[in-house]
Amino acid sequence: MKQQQFLNLATAEEAEKRFWEAVKPKPLGEELVLLENARGRILAVDVLARHNVPYFDRSNFDGFALRAEDTFGAQETAPVLLTLNPEVLSSGVVPQEEVARGTATTIATGGVLPRGADGIVMIENTLPVETTDSGVNRIKVLKPIVPNSGVSLAGSDIGVGEVVLRIGDCLGYRETGTLAALGEAKVSVWRYPKVAVISTGDELIAPGEEMELGKVYDSNSTVLAHAVEELGCEPTRFSIVPDNENQLETVLRQALKFDFVLLSGGTSKGEGDLNYRVFEKFGSPGVLVHGVALKPGKPLCLAVLEGTPAVILPGFPTSTTFTFSKFIAPVLRAMAGRLPERTARVKANVPLRLNSDKGRTEFHLVHLVRNADGFSAYSTGKGSGSITGFARADGFMEIPRNTEMVEAGEETTIHLLGESTRPPDLMIIGSHCVGLDYLIGEMQKRGVSCKFLAVGSMGGVLAAKRGECDLAGTHLLDEDSGEYNRHLLTPELHLHKGYRRSQGLLFRKDDYHFADLKSDFENTIRQIINDPEVRMINRNRGSGTRVLLDRFLVDKRPSGFFQEAKSHNSVAAAISQKRADWGIAIRSVAEVYSLEFFPIQDEEYDFIIPQKRLERQEVAQFLSLLEETEIRNQLNKLGLKVENPA
Numbered sequence: 001m002k003q004q005q006f007l008n009l010a011t012a013e014e015a016e017k018r019f020w021e022a023v024k025p026k027p028l029g030e031e032l033v034l035l036e037n038a039r040g041r042i043l044a045v046d047v048l049a050r051h052n053v054p055y056f057d058r059s060n061f062d063g064f065a066l067r068a069e070d071t072f073g074a075q076e077t078a079p080v081l082l083t084l085n086p087e088v089l090s091s092g093v094v095p096q097e098e099v100a101r102g103t104a105t106t107i108a109t110g111g112v113l114p115r116g117a118d119g120i121v122m123i124e125n126t127l128p129v130e131t132t133d134s135g136v137n138r139i140k141v142l143k144p145i146v147p148n149s150g151v152s153l154a155g156s157d158i159g160v161g162e163v164v165l166r167i168g169d170c171l172g173y174r175e176t177g178t179l180a181a182l183g184e185a186k187v188s189v190w191r192y193p194k195v196a197v198i199s200t201g202d203e204l205i206a207p208g209e210e211m212e213l214g215k216v217y218d219s220n221s222t223v224l225a226h227a228v229e230e231l232g233c234e235p236t237r238f239s240i241v242p243d244n245e246n247q248l249e250t251v252l253r254q255a256l257k258f259d260f261v262l263l264s265g266g267t268s269k270g271e272g273d274l275n276y277r278v279f280e281k282f283g284s285p286g287v288l289v290h291g292v293a294l295k296p297g298k299p300l301c302l303a304v305l306e307g308t309p310a311v312i313l314p315g316f317p318t319s320t321t322f323t324f325s326k327f328i329a330p331v332l333r334a335m336a337g338r339l340p341e342r343t344a345r346v347k348a349n350v351p352l353r354l355n356s357d358k359g360r361t362e363f364h365l366v367h368l369v370r371n372a373d374g375f376s377a378y379s380t381g382k383g384s385g386s387i388t389g390f391a392r393a394d395g396f397m398e399i400p401r402n403t404e405m406v407e408a409g410e411e412t413t414i415h416l417l418g419e420s421t422r423p424p425d426l427m428i429i430g431s432h433c434v435g436l437d438y439l440i441g442e443m444q445k446r447g448v449s450c451k452f453l454a455v456g457s458m459g460g461v462l463a464a465k466r467g468e469c470d471l472a473g474t475h476l477l478d479e480d481s482g483e484y485n486r487h488l489l490t491p492e493l494h495l496h497k498g499y500r501r502s503q504g505l506l507f508r509k510d511d512y513h514f515a516d517l518k519s520d521f522e523n524t525i526r527q528i529i530n531d532p533e534v535r536m537i538n539r540n541r542g543s544g545t546r547v548l549l550d551r552f553l554v555d556k557r558p559s560g561f562f563q564e565a566k567s568h569n570s571v572a573a574a575i576s577q578k579r580a581d582w583g584i585a586i587r588s589v590a591e592v593y594s595l596e597f598f599p600i601q602d603e604e605y606d607f608i609i610p611q612k613r614l615e616r617q618e619v620a621q622f623l624s625l626l627e628e629t630e631i632r633n634q635l636n637k638l639g640l641k642v643e644n645p646a
Contacts, residue, residue: 025334120150147562161569190337196255265315430460430473456542537580588639
């Protein structure tokens with residue numbers, strides 16, 4: 001057969017475009033797998049916590065559960081004397097008695113915090129007192145504590161309803177450990193794309209066979225099969241096919257039953273190169289590109305045969321691996337539901353001073369955020385008992401054992417954790433909202449990796465001013481103007497209107513304390529905060545909801561004031577589970593948890609964006625979501641109303 005020449009080479013950009021438009025790669029469908037078999041799989045859905053982690057307010061060490069205010073002023077020379085309750089709370093014991101003023105209850109590490117108590121004093125900071133004649137035991141408290149000292153609050157690691165892992169996340173040991181901590185035995189993942197791997201050529205022999213003159217060991221099938229596996233796909237290796245057109249066509253028709261076909265060799269236009277000629281026998285749409293202006297990789301052939309993506313890679317191993325990485329790997333990643341490839345170490349500055357225990361090498365888990373000069377590394381702020389601290393971290397920094405602190409602004413090396421821990425495509429910091437969770441999920445579906453740090457509205461605004469995020473979610477009212485969020489703007493910041501949502505008082509439908517509500521929220525608040533039997537669940541400082549509530553409470557500190565929830569879902573969960581009796585949250589979560597909702601006011605949840613980041617493609621893509629009809633409909637179903645774009 002007469003030798004042919006490559007006369008019309010496609011550019012790399014043209015080749016990629018034709019292939020992607022023809023294949024339109026996307027995940028191939030969901031399947032439910034056992035957690036024990038889930039490592040390395042890709043999440044097909046967002047995972048929401050069905051339980052709090054920890055599930056209850058628990059003690060961090062052996063000691064005594066008490067009211068923190070009872071310890072104020074305590075010192076070794078003037079200890080506070082408390083009556084010891086008869087109940088002993090070992091691990092797994094459900095408290096039956098409330099801790100009253102002037103009393104304390106013995107509690108073990110991991111024990112359930114009893115009602116009435118808001119802190120734990122370590123046993124080392126107490127002294128026993130001899131039993132009185134009446135049989136009453138007492139203790140001396142030698143050091144004061146603050147509210148929540150020694151306590152891991154329910155939901156402080158993971159709150160009920162919180163999005164813990166997102167669609168597109170790859171499940172490594174950190175993620176599967178998180179799922180186990182949530183009690184999940186099965187998980188929904190994307191199906192493995194099945195890939196046929198075929199090597200062709202009379203010169204090829206399998207590894208292990210005796211070498212002969214003119215022969216070459218087949219390495220491409222091993223390289224491609226393992227590369228396919230690393231991308232989250234399932235390879236099937238066919239036997240070596242000789243240079244016989246009829247045999248090749250028979251094997252190819254079998255291979256087209258798979259989701260993707262990979263061949264190597266036989267794609268040049270020499271007399272013995274048959275693969276591309278067999279490809280030309282198939283249509284729908286057939287060969288898209290044969291010949292690319294690359295070195296190495298010129299003979300690459302891209303096709304869709306009978307609806308199945310099929311590729312002939314060059315025979316030389318270097319060309320094979322290069323073209324596979326550039327043209328094929330991204331498509332297979334998309335078919336497997338994986339996010340774009342990530343990168344092992346980065347330099348970053350530490351924006352906030354970190355203290356360390358001198359004498360011990362310390363590892364700090366961090367979140368990485370982009371800034372004008374590179375990256376900033378923020379400590380996750382979670383301790384050794386945290387599950388999500390490790391699962392969500394981007395990396396860690398090592399503090400030498402003779403170092404007491406890392407000063408703000410100091411540069412350090414961050415060791416990245418795994419493949420998926422590159423700084424995200426879109427960084428969002430600020431106030432939590434169920435609508436934002438939905439929008440982030442949509443962005444991840446579209447191949448944009450996102451990270452959200454819930455630090456409250458004001459924390460998000462400050463991060464935007466420092467240029468540490470792409471978007472800051474906020475809902476802060478200016479009482480003078482009656483407008484939301486505009487008063488936060490500077491020349492360096494842009495405001496994009498988001499949506500409206502209704503904030504209100506949440507409580508259980510059967511709670512008699514709320515049977516006679518007043519006609520307005522101010523009177524209602526005055527009624528419930530003065531009732532010592534009614535316990536609140538607060539929001540984290542810096543959140544817009546906390547600012548709203550503080551305005552009504554003024555200087556009051558009702559029961560439960562120091563217990564903080566980091567999301568609206570966590571507020572609703574605390575009330576539903578009777579860990580609290582009331583709190584402030586948005587209407588949509590009240591409906592989800594079947595709670596009563598007493599409206600306070602509508603508010604505007606908007607996005608503040610550094611001016612320099614407005615031109616970023618990912619920012620524009622996020623903002624465009626709010627203009628899509630289907631997205632608006634879904635937000636409306638969540639009880640949110642989208643405003644007209646600014």
